[in-house]
Amino acid sequence: xxxxxxxxxxxxxxxxxxxxxxxxxxxxxxxxxxxxxxxxxxxxxxxxxxxxxxxxxxxxxxxxxxxxxxxxxxxxxxxxxxxxxxxxxxxxxxxxxxxxxxxxxxxxxxxxxxxxxxxxxxxxxxxxxxxxxxxxxxxxxxxxxxxxxxxxxxxxxxxxxxxxxxxxxxxxxxxxxxxxxxxxxxxxxxxxxxxxxxxxxxxxxxxxxxxxxxxxxxxxxxxxxxxxxxxxxxxxxxxxxxxxxxx
Amino acid sequence: xxxxxxxxxxxxxxxxxxxxxxxxxxxxxxxxxxxxxxxxxxxxxxxxxxxxxxxxxxxxxxxxxxxxxxxxxxxxxxxxxxxxxxxxxxxxxxxxxxxxxxxxxxxxxxxxxxxxxxxxxxxxxxxxxxxxxxxxxxxxxxxxxxxxxxxxxxxxxxxxxxxxxxxxxxxxxxxxxxxxxxxxxxxxxxxxxxxxxxxxxxxxxxxxxxxxxxxxxxxxxxxxxxxxxxxxxxxxxxxxxxxxxxxxxxxxxxxxxxxxxxxxxxxxxxxxxxxxxxxxxxxxxxxxxxxxxxxxxxxxxxxxxxxxxxxxxxxxxxxxxxxxxxxxxxxxxxxxxxxxxxxxxxxxxxxxxxxxxxxxxxxxxxxxxxxxxxxxxxxxxxxxxxxxxxxxxxxxxxxxxxxxxx
Ligand SMILES: Nc1ncnc2c1ncn2[C@@H]1O[C@H](COP(=O)(O)OP(=O)(O)OP(=O)(O)O)[C@@H](O)[C@H]1O
Ligand SMILES: [Mg+2]
Numbered sequence: 005x006x007x008x009x010x011x012x013x014x015x016x017x018x019x020x021x022x023x024x025x026x027x028x029x030x031x032x033x034x035x036x037x038x039x040x041x042x043x044x045x046x047x048x049x050x051x052x053x054x055x056x057x058x059x060x061x062x063x064x065x066x067x068x069x070x071x072x073x074x075x076x077x078x079x080x081x082x083x084x085x086x087x088x089x090x091x092x093x094x095x096x097x098x099x100x101x102x103x104x105x106x107x108x109x110x111x112x113x114x115x116x117x118x119x120x121x122x123x124x125x126x127x128x129x130x131x132x133x134x135x136x137x138x139x140x141x142x143x144x145x146x147x148x149x150x151x152x153x154x155x156x157x158x159x160x161x162x163x164x165x166x167x168x169x170x171x172x173x174x175x176x177x178x179x180x181x182x183x184x185x186x187x188x189x190x191x192x193x194x195x196x197x198x199x200x201x202x203x204x205x206x207x208x209x210x211x212x213x214x215x216x217x218x219x220x221x222x223x224x225x226x227x228x229x230x231x232x233x234x235x236x237x238x239x240x241x242x243x244x245x246x247x248x249x250x251x
Numbered sequence: 252x253x254x255x256x257x258x259x260x261x262x263x264x265x266x267x268x269x270x271x272x273x274x275x276x277x278x279x280x281x282x283x284x285x286x287x288x289x290x291x292x293x294x295x296x297x298x299x300x301x302x303x304x305x306x307x308x309x310x311x312x313x314x315x316x317x318x319x320x321x322x323x324x325x326x327x328x329x330x331x332x333x334x335x336x337x338x339x340x341x342x343x344x345x346x347x348x349x350x351x352x353x354x355x356x357x358x359x360x361x362x363x364x365x366x367x368x369x370x371x372x373x374x375x376x377x378x379x380x381x382x383x384x385x386x387x388x389x390x391x392x393x394x395x396x397x398x399x400x401x402x403x404x405x406x407x408x409x410x411x412x413x414x415x416x417x418x419x420x421x422x423x424x425x426x427x428x429x430x431x432x433x434x435x436x437x438x439x440x441x442x443x444x445x446x447x448x449x450x451x452x453x454x455x456x457x458x459x460x461x462x463x464x465x466x467x468x469x470x471x472x473x474x475x476x477x478x479x480x481x482x483x484x485x486x487x488x489x490x491x492x493x494x495x496x497x498x499x500x501x502x503x504x505x506x507x508x509x510x511x512x513x514x515x516x517x518x519x520x521x522x523x524x525x526x527x528x529x530x531x532x533x534x535x536x537x538x539x540x541x542x543x544x545x546x547x548x549x550x551x552x553x554x555x556x557x558x559x560x561x562x563x564x565x566x567x568x569x570x571x572x573x574x575x576x577x578x579x580x581x582x583x584x585x586x587x588x589x590x591x592x593x594x595x596x597x598x599x600x601x602x603x604x605x606x607x608x609x610x611x612x613x614x615x616x617x618x619x620x621x622x623x624x625x626x627x628x629x630x631x632x633x634x635x636x637x638x639x640x641x642x643x644x645x646x647x648x649x650x651x652x653x654x655x656x657x
Contacts, residue, residue: 062570062651083574089650090572101567101654105267115571117260120253163571 007074009171009202010036010059015068017054028054030225031068036204038170041197041236043213044206046222052206053098053175055222059204060095060173061085090118094164098175098206100156102148108135108159109144115167134162137192139185153180161189171202178212184246190215191239215239257577261584268557275553276593279634282546283597283626286539288604290622293535295615300527310484311383312349312491314342314477314498315513332473333502333511339477341501348481348490351379354461355476358469360431362408362416362457369415373406373430373457375464376478383480386453391424391439394460402462406435409454410443430457433467487516543626547633550590554637558582558645565645566653578646579639586638590631597630598623 017029028051036042044052057063058070061077070077072088080088089095102111112131116122122130135141138158148156157180164172172193178186186209194215197203205216213219214237221229265272316334339354346352356375361368374380378393394405408416408423417423423437435457444453465471481490491514498512565578573581602618609616645653 057651060570062654063649083576086569086572086574089570095570097570097654101563101570103564103567106263110263114568117256118568118572118574118577120256167572 006038008035008071009038009073010204011069011071012059013069015055015058015070016066017051017058017063018066027225029058029065032222032225032227033068034220034227034230036202038202039197039200040218041194041203041216042205042218042220043216044204044220044222045208045210045213048208049224050222051225052222056095056173056175056204056206060093061089062095086118090115091167092170094167094169094172096157096160096164096172096174096177098179100148100160102156102159102163104149105147107145107147108140108151108162111148111159112163112166114163119167130166131162134166135159137165138162139188154182154185157181158185158189165196169201172196172204174203174205176206176208178207178209184243186212187239187243187246191243194239215242253577254580257580258584261581261588264581265585265588271553271557272589275550275557275589275634276596278546278549278553279590279593279630280597280600282543282550282630283594284601284604285542285546286626287598287601287618287622288608288616289535289539289542291601291605291616291618292608292614293532293539294617294619294622295609297532298617299615310481310487310517312479312481312487312494312514312516314338314479314494315515316473316475316511317513318509318511331511332471334474334477335472336474338498338501338512339474342477342479342494342497345497346479346490346493348486348493349479350482351382352477352479353377353380353383354474355380355478356461356464356469356471357475358464360468361429362412363429363432364416364426367416367418369412371412371430371455371457373459373464373468375459375461375468377461380458380478383478386444387442389440389442390422391437393439399460399462402466403460404433404435404463404467405438406430406457406459407439407441408437408458409441409456411452411455412457413440430459431468435459481516491516539622539626543629547629550630550633551637554586554634555641558638558641562645562648562653562656565642566648566650566656569646569650570654575646579642582642583635583639586635587631589638590634593634594627594631598627601626 012035013033014031015029015033016027016031019026019028032055044055046052054063058065061072064078073092077085103114109128109131112134113127116127116130132141132144135144138161140155140158140162143151143155146155148159151159157177161174161177164174174193178189181189190212193203193205203216205212207213214233214235216233217236218232219229220227314334317331336354339352342349343352353376357372359370359372362371363369377399378395381387381393388407389410391407393407394403397403398405406428408428413423416428417426423440426437427434428437429435441454441456441458446452461474479490479494481487494514495510498514499510502511504511568578568581569575601623605616605618608614645656648656
């Protein structure tokens with residue numbers, strides 16, 4: 005039995021705005037085992053991004069505990085959290101968050117710049133490889149403003165892969181992609197997952213969920229469904245079934 | 252390795268934000284340059300006052316007969332006959348702090364050359380007079396000790412006298428003039444000195460051997476004055492004491508007796524002027540500080556706003572694993588690069604402006620090292636601090652809060 009890489013218990017996140025309090029997460033508990041491919045679904049405003057930000061150590065819960073790989077996040081200091089984000093987690097933002105006026109390759113290199121174990125040659129190589137994996141080998145030196153929305157999203161995906169993370173947290177990583185490209189990305193994720201990388205994938209699209217091993221559904225800050233998927237589809241197969249591109 | 256990476260990140264960010272970088276630098280450049288130029292003008296005028304004073308003979312000492320002007324004998328100094336050649340000889344012999352010394356007798360009269368005549372003053376002196384007054388010659392030469400001994404009728408004249416008694420542009424040297432009907436051969440023309448600080452025309456003079464003036468013009472055997480110069484400006488007050496002691500013993504004055512002569516150095520005058528120019532400098536320093544303050548606030552604003560603006564970027568850098576210290580180091584390097592480059596450019600511009608002011612506006616300038624150091628330091632420190640401070644605040648946020656910053 006593989007170990008639990010993520011374990012949250014009674015996790016709450018409240019936002020106070022003036023004298024109004026938004027309960028974005030109302031005390032949720034679950035755990036994710038190493039090597040799982042989980043999709044998180046739910047309607048807009050149900051708390052998916054809020055939860056993912058906490059899992060990515062980008063935000064702190066109001067109450068409850070979060071253990072990553074057996075360590076309570078609360079007990080870690082800011083530098084330790086930065087190191088975890090840098091070396092263990094690949095995070096894909098819903099809004100990409102690319103550096104403006106900075107080429108695709110430099111955007112992808114960014115996490116490695118903060119890892120002094122990686123030399124500048126290796127950094128460049130890994131960035132090129134990551135961009136090739138998402139099909140942007142031809143767009144290395146384009147800046148975000150010279151890329152389409154979907155291409156920007158793929159740069160963000162490449163950036164999350166470049167540090168060889170043990171866990172990928174993706175917030176609507178295929179939200180801006182056509183079916184073919186999103187299936188390509190899903191097959192990439194499935195491949196990475198086969199290599200043992202744990203993936204947590206927020207999505208709106210039910211067909212994307214069929215590629216994962218488990219689905220958690222949120223509603224108004226609560227988990228309303230959490231089920232194992234016994235019939236995992238292969239994204240590569242589905243891709244092959246798609247009608248050939250019409251010209 | 253880590254610092255090298257951060258250095259790369261910082262230089263990239265500077266290049267990426269050209270406009271912001273230029274604006275920040277502009278603030279620093281103008282701040283530094285204006286302070287340097289302003290203080291250069293201040294120091295320049297201070298220095299020019301100082302040169303004016305020393306051109307008047309800053310180490311000059313005058314000895315007049317009669318008690319201090321403040322005493323009851325005021326105004327009668329010219330008639331007192333207590334200063335004689337013996338006094339001059341004794342001082343010349345004994346005063347070790349004097350470099351030059353001359354007896355002075357003077358009287359007014361008419362300078363005549365043919366049909367041209369002009370009222371002027373004749374000074375009877377010895378050859379050392381020129382060095383004491385720090386005045387040179389335009390043409391001709393000074394008379395010699397032999398001329399003094401033989402009471403030769405030779406004279407040097409100032410430019411005002413030349414203009415008035417040689418109106419047709421004749422060369423005065425070698426010509427004969429008359430002073431109160433006594434003929435003098437003109438052997439030299441004094442360098443033009445213009446008006447002195449009190450508005451006196453220093454070129455309206457005739458200079459001749461004191462023996463000649465004593466015997467032929469004034470028919471006196473006493474001296475109106477003795478002029479001397481101290482070895483250096485610093486020795487002037489010491490020299491005054493020395494001369495006083497010599498004269499007191501020469502005049503056989505008792506301890507209770509007051510001086511029957513007055514010894515003065517230019518020191519008093521100098522101190523008046525230095526306090527005036529001190530005031531001027533203080534004023535300019537005040538103005539410069541205000542412009543430095545305004546410049547500093549400008550730098551502060553631009554730095555503060557531009558770092559705030561980049562809160563999102565800071566958030567992203569932290570999200571992908573940048574530590575707080577990495578972020579701070581990046582912004583510190585950026586701020587240092589911008590501030591130091593701006594500061595250096597400001598110094599160059601300030602020096603350039605100074606050269607321009609000196610050559611095209613003909614204002615005296617003098618660049619003070621301290622103005623460069625202070626303005627550079629203030630601008631650089633402000634730039635660095637306000638590049639660092641907002642970055643520190645932003646890097647203390649949770650990454651997601653920084654990312655959400657609008
Ligand atoms: N920083 C914040 N301040 C105040 N309220 C917030 C903040 N972030 C999120 N919320 C609130 O928390 C709730 C959950 O937001 P969240 O972004 O997690 O939704 P989501 O499930 O990701 O929605 P979507 O599918 O539209 O991305 C929303 O009601 C939102 O208004
Ligand atoms: Mg969301």
